[in-house]
Amino acid sequence: MKILILFAVTSLLMASCSKEENPVTNPEAMKGILFIESSPSGAEIWLQGVNTSQLTPDSLTDLTPGSYIVTLKFQSYNDATFVVDIEEGKLTSVIVTLISKPGGIYLSSLQPNAEIWLDGINTSQLTPDTLTNLNPGSYSITLKLHNYKDTTFVVSVVEGQITSMTVTLMFNLGSIYLQSSPESAKIWVNGINTSLTTPHYITSVEVGVYSITLKLTDYNDTTFSVSVTAGQITYVPNIVLISNIITTLYGPVKIYESEGTTAQQPAGLDLSSGMAYGISSAEQDRVDIYYSSNGFLVQSAHLSPNLIRETDFFVGNSDNLFDGEDSPLRNTGTWTNNIEDRETNYVFLYDFDGHYSKLKIVNFGGGVPGEPAWVQVQWYYNETILDNRF
Numbered sequence: 001m002k003i004l005i006l007f008a009v010t011s012l013l014m015a016s017c018s019k020e021e022n023p024v025t026n027p028e029a030m031k032g033i034l035f036i037e038s039s040p041s042g043a044e045i046w047l048q049g050v051n052t053s054q055l056t057p058d059s060l061t062d063l064t065p066g067s068y069i070v071t072l073k074f075q076s077y078n079d080a081t082f083v084v085d086i087e088e089g090k091l092t093s094v095i096v097t098l099i100s101k102p103g104g105i106y107l108s109s110l111q112p113n114a115e116i117w118l119d120g121i122n123t124s125q126l127t128p129d130t131l132t133n134l135n136p137g138s139y140s141i142t143l144k145l146h147n148y149k150d151t152t153f154v155v156s157v158v159e160g161q162i163t164s165m166t167v168t169l170m171f172n173l174g175s176i177y178l179q180s181s182p183e184s185a186k187i188w189v190n191g192i193n194t195s196l197t198t199p200h201y202i203t204s205v206e207v208g209v210y211s212i213t214l215k216l217t218d219y220n221d222t223t224f225s226v227s228v229t230a231g232q233i234t235y236v237p238n239i240v241l242i243s244n245i246i247t248t249l250y251g252p253v254k255i256y257e258s259e260g261t262t263a264q265q266p267a268g269l270d271l272s273s274g275m276a277y278g279i280s281s282a283e284q285d286r287v288d289i290y291y292s293s294n295g296f297l298v299q300s301a302h303l304s305p306n307l308i309r310e311t312d313f314f315v316g317n318s319d320n321l322f323d324g325e326d327s328p329l330r331n332t333g334t335w336t337n338n339i340e341d342r343e344t345n346y347v348f349l350y351d352f353d354g355h356y357s358k359l360k361i362v363n364f365g366g367g368v369p370g371e372p373a374w375v376q377v378q379w380y381y382n383e384t385i386l387d388n389r390f
Contacts, residue, residue, distance in 0.1 A: 044074065047069075068085075075160070080096050102159070110167070116141065149230060173230065174234060177200075177233055181240050186214070206228070218245050218389055220243075222241055246384050252362050252376045260372050308352075309351065312335040313348070314336070
């Protein structure tokens with residue numbers, strides 16, 4: 001009689017056996033025979049906990065009648081254990097289908113505590129950990145960790161084996177490109193000085209939103225937000241910085257020599273408004289400098305007997321009024337109270353109210369009958385008191 005036994009897990013089962021109709025050919029022994037077949041074949045046959053050194057399919061002979069515990073062992077399959085009753089002089093046959101052991105995956109990451117997703121489903125496990133009871137086959141694994149890129153890969157599970165994987169997660173990074181006009185602005189990120197200046201690429205930036213501040217001497221701080229996307233460069237449009245130097249450019253304005261002029265030929269100049277006034281007019285108290293006929297000098301208003309506003313002069317080293325050169329401070333260097341009317345370099349002025357100006361004679365003429373001598377001037381006036389920047 002043959003018995004079919006299916007084993008899903010290692011277990012101890014009673015095999016129902018029946019007597020054969022025909023007696024064993026060796027009646028003297030009065031022993032029984034057990035024939036064992038398995039799928040797959042080649043399983044070790046253990047009897048009463050002892051390895052018989054026989055492999056399925058095979059027969060165990062000379063068995064004294066009674067109950068026997070049989071175990072089949074085969075590679076990556078679950079052990080199959082069952083009980084068989086042997087009767088004297090009879091042949092008992094057993095067919096066993098072995099069930100393969102499930103496999104597993106051991107996952108670790110150099111950055112621990114990554115979520116483990118199996119075929120798109122969150123396992124609620126974190127690395128390092130083992131996924132168990134997996135049927136043989138291929139699985140899609142995704143590791144997720146804050147500030148790191150999701151990392152997806154395929155793992156093949158072999159029956160009865162644990163496949164080990166160690167994964168290096170990559171930072172979830174992007175880059176920022178910053179430029180400004182003018183250049184060389186210091187770059188601050190989230191209130192911290194990066195020691196970088198524009199234009200510049202900031203690389204290896206974690207995904208998120210950042211507060212960027214550009215700082216440059218003589219310009220207002222400029223703050224804005226930048227969003228960084230993984231694997232991308234965020235190009236910030238050119239930032240035009242706003243100067244914090246408040247200056248006004250005046251002129252060209254003509255002022256005439258102080259002698260022999262008419263009301264329409266004023267000799268004096270109000271630096272703050274860009275207006276020319278006669279030094280004997282009702283607006284004479286507004287005059288900062290004037291064109292003197294005595295020596296043909298452009299000089300401080302207080303040198304005229306009727307005026308009180310004192311202005312100091314410092315001749316610069318260039319004839320380019322727009323070179324961005326700052327004025328020396330009033331208490332440094334050699335300051336005078338006049339310049340010649342043919343001075344070709346610009347001159348720095350410090351007036352009665354504590355304001356700095358930067359002035360240049362850009363033209364001259366007159367000095368002929370009917371037209372008094374004149375000079376034409378252009379200047380920057382710094383609107384901020386005691387601010388010597390231009």
